[in-house]
Structure formats: C-alpha cells, structure tokens
Amino acid sequence: GNSxxxxxxxxxxxxxxxxxxxxTYTATGYPSLFWYVQYPGEGLQLLLKATKADDKGSNKGxxxxxxxxxxxxxxxxxxxxxxxxAVYFCALSDLTNxxxxxxxxxxxxxxxx
Amino acid sequence: DADVTQTPxxxxxxxxxxxxxxxxxxxxxxxxxxxxxxxxLGLRLIYYSFxxxxxxxxxISDGYSVSRQAQAKFSLSLESAIPNQTALxxxxxxxxDTGELFxxxxxxxxxx
Numbered sequence: 001g002n003s004x005x006x007x008x009x010x011x012x013x014x015x016x017x018x019x020x021x022x023x024t025y026t027a028t029g030y031p032s033l034f035w036y037v038q039y040p041g042e043g044l045q046l047l048l049k050a051t052k053a054d055d056k057g058s059n060k061g062x063x064x065x066x067x068x069x070x071x072x073x074x075x076x077x078x079x080x081x082x083x084x085x086a087v088y089f090c091a092l093s094d095l096t097n098x099x100x101x102x103x104x105x106x107x108x109x110x111x112x113x
Numbered sequence: 114d115a116d117v118t119q120t121p122x123x124x125x126x127x128x129x130x131x132x133x134x135x136x137x138x139x140x141x142x143x144x145x146x147x148x149x150x151x152x153x154l155g156l157r158l159i160y161y162s163f164x165x166x167x168x169x170x171x172x173i174s175d176g177y178s179v180s181r182q183a184q185a186k187f188s189l190s191l192e193s194a195i196p197n198q199t200a201l202x203x204x205x206x207x208x209x210d211t212g213e214l215f216x217x218x219x220x221x222x223x224x225x
Binding site for chain 2: 031032034036041042043044045046049051089091093098099100101103104105106
C-alpha cells in the first residue's frame with residue numbers, strides 16, 4: 001500500500017534560518033504529491049503540489065521538487081519567518097487508490113524571533 | 114464564507130452519548146471525507162463518499178457511522194462516544210481530478 005514518511009519533529013528555528021523538512025513516499029502508481037500547512041486553530045490548506053516527476057511546486061517562498069528516483073518531496077524555504085510556525089503535512093494522491101490521499105504524520109515547526 | 118463548514122467547532126460530551134458532527138460544502142464536489150487528527154499520528158481516514166449513494170469505510174471506521182444527505186452534506190456520528198474518540202475531526206472534499214483536498218476548520222471533540 002501507499003505510505004508517506006516525514007521527518008520527525010518538532011523543529012525549532014530562528015527567524016531567517018533555512019528550513020528543510022524531509023518527506024519520502026511509497027506508492028504503487030504515479031502519485032501526485034502535496035504539502036499541506038495547518039496554522040494554529042485552523043484546518044489544513046494546500047501549500048504546494050507537484051503532479052509528475054521533476055516538477056517543482058512553489059508558494060510563499062516554499063519549494064519542493066518531485067524526485068522519482070529517490071521517491072522524495074522535501075520541503076525547503078530559504079529564510080523562515082515567525083508567521084511560518086505551523087504543522088506541515090506531506091501527502092500523496094494516487095489514482096490506483098481511487099485518488100484517496102495518504103498523509104505523513106506531520107512536522108511541527110516553531111520559528112523564534 | 115468558508116467553502117467547507119463544520120459544526121460544531123468544539124464539543125464536550127460524556128461517555129455513552131450520541132454525537133453528530135456535520136459538514137457542508139459549497140465547492141460542488143462529489144467526493145467528501147471525514148478524517149481524525151491525533152497528535153503525532155497525522156490524519157487518519159474514517160469514512161469517505163464519492164457520491165450521494167456511495168459510502169465507504171476508511172482505515173478507522175469502528176465506532177463511527179456517516180450519512181450523506183446531499184451532495185453538499187456529509188455527517189459523522191458517534192453512536193456511543195468513548196474517551197479515546199477525543200480528537201480533532203476534519204471534513205474534506207475534492208473534485209477527483211487533481212487530488213487536492215479542501216478542508217473544513219475542524220471540530221474538536223472531547224469525550225469525558
């Protein structure tokens with residue numbers, strides 16, 4: 001079956017530090033890959049996505065590249081801000097699983113001033 | 114207004130009580146989901162529905178039931194709540210085309 005493994009947290013960084021959150025996946029088909037973000041007290045919202053190998057998703061200074069050879073989709077940001085403090089979820093959607101999503105366990109990021 | 118609305122947002126109840134969490138959406142999507150979020154466990158799928166006449170169990174359906182009253186409405190029920198059902202519950206929808214999920218703001222349930 002499909003699975004998503006995320007870097008364990010929590011992660012604490014100082015403002016303007018570089019962020020990487022690792023994500024690797026196992027899928028039977030050719031999945032689309034997603035990063036969702038959950039700000040405190042809110043639901044999840046899409047941060048970025050990539051639908052095929054070598055695609056790069058980007059949004060709000062965050063980037064992730066779909067690497068089929070390493071089955072990875074690592075999230076990066078060059079300079080984090082306090083407002084980036086949130087829980088980040090890596091996920092995949094696979095048509096061989098009726099398009100249902102599989103989520104990682106989430107990584108909590110805290111950015112300190 | 115939010116595209117996916119959940120009610121109630123917070124609920125405290127006692128063991129053995131029946132609880133219903135409601136979800137409505139204005140996205141026009143046929144596909145709707147109920148997830149449960151527990152700290153460190155990510156999101157786990159409880160039930161999903163791909164159209165009004167379609168109901169499917171997810172990975173943790175025991176102790177839960179659902180009703181799809183209309184394309185826009187999908188309710189989750191706990192017939193007899195127990196303390197380990199204390200969690201944050203999310204409703205979500207998708208179009209079936211892109212895989213992107215649209216979430217409600219969550220319903221926090223506490224079972225005493």
